[in-house]
Amino acid sequence: xxxxxxxxxxxxxxxxxxxxxxxxxxxxxxxxxxxxxxxxxxxxxxxxxxxxxxxxxxxxxxxxxxxxxxxxxxxxxxxxxxxxxxxxxxxxxxxxxxxxxxxxxxxxxxxxxxxxxxxxxxxxxxxxxxxxxxxxxxxxxxxxxxxxxxxxxxxxxxxxxxxxxxxxxxxxxxxxxxxxxxxxxxxxxxxxxxxxxxxxxxxxxxxxxxxxxxxxxxxxxxxxxxxxxxxxxxxxxxxxxxxxxxxxxxxxxxxxxxxxxxxxxxxxxxxxxxxxxxxxxxxxxxxxxxxxxxxxxxxxxxxxxxxxxxxxxxxxxxxxxxxxxxxxxxxxxxxxxxxxxxxxxxxxxxxxxxxxxxxxxxxxxxxxxxxxxxxxxxxxxxxx
Amino acid sequence: xxxxxxxxxxxxxxxxxxxxxxxxxxxxxxxxxxxxxxxxxxxxxxxxxxxxxxxxxxxxxxxxxxxxxxxxxxxxxxxxxxxxxxxxxxxxxxxxxxxxxxxxxxxxxxxxxxxxxxxxxxxxxxxxxxxxxxxxxxxxxxxxxxxxxxxxxxxxxxxxxxxxxxxxxxxxxxxxxxxxxxxxxxxxxxxxxxxxxxxxxxxxxxxxxxxxxxxxxxxxxxxxxxxxxxxxxxxxxxxxxxxxxxxxxxxxxxxxxxxxxxxxxxxxxxxxxxxxxxxxxxxxxxxxxxxxx
Numbered sequence: 001x002x003x004x005x006x007x008x009x010x011x012x013x014x015x016x017x018x019x020x021x022x023x024x025x026x027x028x029x030x031x032x033x034x035x036x037x038x039x040x041x042x043x044x045x046x047x048x049x050x051x052x053x054x055x056x057x058x059x060x061x062x063x064x065x066x067x068x069x070x071x072x073x074x075x076x077x078x079x080x081x082x083x084x085x086x087x088x089x090x091x092x093x094x095x096x097x098x099x100x101x102x103x104x105x106x107x108x109x110x111x112x113x114x115x116x117x118x119x120x121x122x123x124x125x126x127x128x129x130x131x132x133x134x135x136x137x138x139x140x141x142x143x144x145x146x147x148x149x150x151x152x153x154x155x156x157x158x159x160x161x162x163x164x165x166x167x168x169x170x171x172x173x174x175x176x177x178x179x180x181x182x183x184x185x186x187x188x189x190x191x192x193x194x195x196x197x198x199x200x201x202x203x204x205x206x207x208x209x210x211x212x213x214x215x216x217x218x219x220x221x222x223x224x225x226x227x228x229x230x231x232x233x234x235x236x237x238x239x240x241x242x243x244x245x246x247x248x249x250x251x252x253x254x255x256x257x258x259x260x261x262x263x264x265x266x267x268x269x270x271x272x273x274x275x276x277x278x279x280x281x282x283x284x285x286x287x288x289x290x291x292x293x294x295x296x297x298x299x300x301x302x303x304x305x306x307x308x309x310x311x312x313x314x315x316x317x318x319x320x321x322x323x324x325x326x327x328x329x330x331x332x333x334x335x336x337x338x339x340x341x342x343x344x345x346x347x348x349x350x351x352x353x354x355x356x357x358x359x360x361x362x363x364x365x366x367x368x369x370x371x372x373x374x375x376x377x378x379x380x381x382x383x384x
Numbered sequence: 385x386x387x388x389x390x391x392x393x394x395x396x397x398x399x400x401x402x403x404x405x406x407x408x409x410x411x412x413x414x415x416x417x418x419x420x421x422x423x424x425x426x427x428x429x430x431x432x433x434x435x436x437x438x439x440x441x442x443x444x445x446x447x448x449x450x451x452x453x454x455x456x457x458x459x460x461x462x463x464x465x466x467x468x469x470x471x472x473x474x475x476x477x478x479x480x481x482x483x484x485x486x487x488x489x490x491x492x493x494x495x496x497x498x499x500x501x502x503x504x505x506x507x508x509x510x511x512x513x514x515x516x517x518x519x520x521x522x523x524x525x526x527x528x529x530x531x532x533x534x535x536x537x538x539x540x541x542x543x544x545x546x547x548x549x550x551x552x553x554x555x556x557x558x559x560x561x562x563x564x565x566x567x568x569x570x571x572x573x574x575x576x577x578x579x580x581x582x583x584x585x586x587x588x589x590x591x592x593x594x595x596x597x598x599x600x601x602x603x604x605x606x607x608x609x610x611x612x613x614x615x616x617x618x619x620x621x622x623x624x625x626x627x628x629x630x631x632x633x634x635x636x637x638x639x640x641x642x643x644x645x646x647x648x649x650x651x652x653x654x655x656x657x658x659x660x661x662x663x664x665x666x667x668x669x670x671x672x673x674x675x676x677x
Contacts, residue, residue, distance in 0.1 A: 209396070209641040214387055229598055
């Protein structure tokens with residue numbers, strides 16, 4: 001009985017509370033990343049980057065006087081969850097646009113919902129090809145592996161005198177497998193023969209059998225489109241087996257963790273990345289210092305991309321006048337976003353239209369030149 | 385290259401063997417497939433890591449402490465979950481499902497506390513030292529793991545065969561009810577078995593964490609798959625079988641990579657497992673399809 005008499009009061013209270021939580025001048029934006037589960041190692045740094053950018057933008061008075069409010073959701077790195085969260089954000093929370101999800105797989109699943117609802121979906125960590133083919137409302141600020149790898153390889157070949165390579169990669173993971181395909185294609189174009197290809201499965205910790213075989217094939221360098229955990233382990237075990245060659249990594253190698261775990265074994269490793277912590281630009285150095293101050297750890301590529309993404313959208317929002325008509329505002333944002341350019345923590349950024357594969361129009365990919373660096377004395381040093 | 389691959393095969397097999405030892409013990413005595421063994425394996429590694437990095441203890445103190453800790457976790461699972469199911473006479477599938485729940489709980493807990501990034505023991509530990517014999521490299525720690533797996537196997541076989549404790553345990557494995565009628569403290573020995581098995585699982589986690597530098601909340605799951613394969617291959621519940629099954633699995637995997645291709649590694653090793661079971665459904669050492677210690 002008590003509960004029944006209470007419930008109207010609760011209902012009344014919550015109605016009264018809503019205006020307190022979100023007032024008229026707020027710009028509500030959805031942010032959905034994998035905050036739990038294995039993908040949280042990417043999702044959490046991304047979210048951190050976004051929250052830092054939000055605080056900085058709002059501290060300076062927001063966008064045209066309006067504060068940015070991020071509605072944060074955990075999509076747990078799962079397709080089903082990403083779909084649920086997208087529906088909630090679009091239809092229930094009525095957000096202006098959505099950032100995330102973390103993994104390409106999840107964007108493939110959830111992106112079409114936003115595209116149908118005519119809401120901008122903006123990925124900052126989706127590197128698989130075909131993401132922006134979903135439709136004209138899909139944007140991403142993460143360059144594809146296919147953009148980064150050829151630059152990495154050309155730079156590595158120039159510096160290391162490479163004539164033949166060996167490859168080791170995880171063949172049961174969409175991310176490392178697609179990294180392998182990109183490397184393979186790029187090597188073919190550069191006419192570099194592959195003397196041995198080895199694979200491993202998710203969760204493997206002992207790579208010595210494969211590495212012993214790679215060593216016997218004696219390549220000039222070893223290509224490893226692996227994630228950083230496995231990568232660090234592969235480096236350590238290679239050095240223990242007496243392999244002296246340099247490793248060339250894909251996007252997954254691109255993490256301070258690699259050097260932190262592999263230490264001396266990481267020497268000579270070459271990686272291409274959209275972000276470089278040693279990039280001396282004012283924006284980047286400010287970002288690194290502010291991130292360290294707020295979170296007490298070093299940022300990585302993913303946090304830098306999240307951070308920049310909010311500034312990209314803030315720049316777009318400056319150029320439109322929000323009317324409060326949700327559909328109209330969503331469309332206005334979509335129309336101005338492709339023309340935005342900024343100079344952020346990841347360097348100069350612009351969008352470029354996705355290549356048109358079918359009759360239907362596509363979304364927008366990142367147009368950015370990657371950095372290529374090499375590990376020297378335990379530090380990432382730029383290779384030119 | 386072949387000599388090096390044989391060393392690689394034995395060292396990989398020993399890792400599986402060490403994990404499978406505790407796993408098979410619980411099945412042999414309690415008749416339960418304890419799927420939380422992977423979780424205990426992971427917690428053992430984290431416990432040692434914490435003692436070494438946060439409390440600055442030497443590995444020689446951290447190792448036994450973490451072993452006891454893992455044992456206590458196993459005991460807790462037995463008291464909180466398995467005992468209750470035993471008392472209700474729950475069918476065999478129930479404890480298996482319940483331990484999946486325990487494993488998920490442990491993984492999520494570890495993830496919440498430590499995050500999902502891979503961690504490693506500080507570099508100063510001896511995991512880099514290697515023994516060089518001509519062109520062959522043998523990491524010292526791996527040689528240690530191999531010897532430990534074999535020593536533990538022999539020790540447990542001796543305990544089971546030659547001591548009064550072993551006799552009691554074997555009686556329980558035969559029939560807990562008749563053992564109780566004979567005055568054997570069945571419940572207490574169940575607890576003891578769970579403790580020992582979990583301590584062994586935790587030890588495996590610590591040693592693998594040390595030699596492969598990859599401690600993550602998810603490290604138990606793939607090991608669990610290999611562990612199940614190893615004990616089925618060796619004969620469920622048999623201590624010799626767990627070690628030899630583990631070694632066999634490691635050897636097939638490495639030889640599949642050496643002579644065929646790493647692309648077909650798991651297909652080949654699990655295909656062989658399947659053929660093996662067609663020939664001997666009870667596994668290498670299983671006396672019959674039923675449990676035995």
